[in-house]
Amino acid sequence: MKYPKLVPESVCRTPCRVILQAEGLSEDGERIPAFSADLKCLFQSSSRRILNSKKEEISISAEAYFSSDFCPELSEIPDGEIYIFGVKRHIERGRKARNPDGSVNYIRLDVI
Secondary structure, eight states: OOOOOSSOGGGOOEEEEEEEEEEEEOTTSOEEEEEEEEEEEEEEEEEEEEEOTTSOEEEEEEEEEESSOSOTTOSSOOEEEEEETTEEEEEEEEEEEEOTTSOEEEEEEEEO
């Protein structure tokens, strides 16, 4: 069965650079790069304040949507950064939205 694309390729027009790090550290104590590519996304700016488990205030300032699974070798998105409009933003949360058959419909990155 073919599932409809919730984020079609035609709306992903904002150029960005995505850099993802694998879990764990190298021998030097640095993050291990897992993925890096120049992509196009649907970028939506927003602002809200939430409290994390340590009662600290965090502002989720934007979301970037991608029409396909750009990193199929990673089952989840652990950490990284995204460069949009020349600004470096930290990936707070990554979500792979899956279809009932297990394939990825789109990817959403919440960035601060």
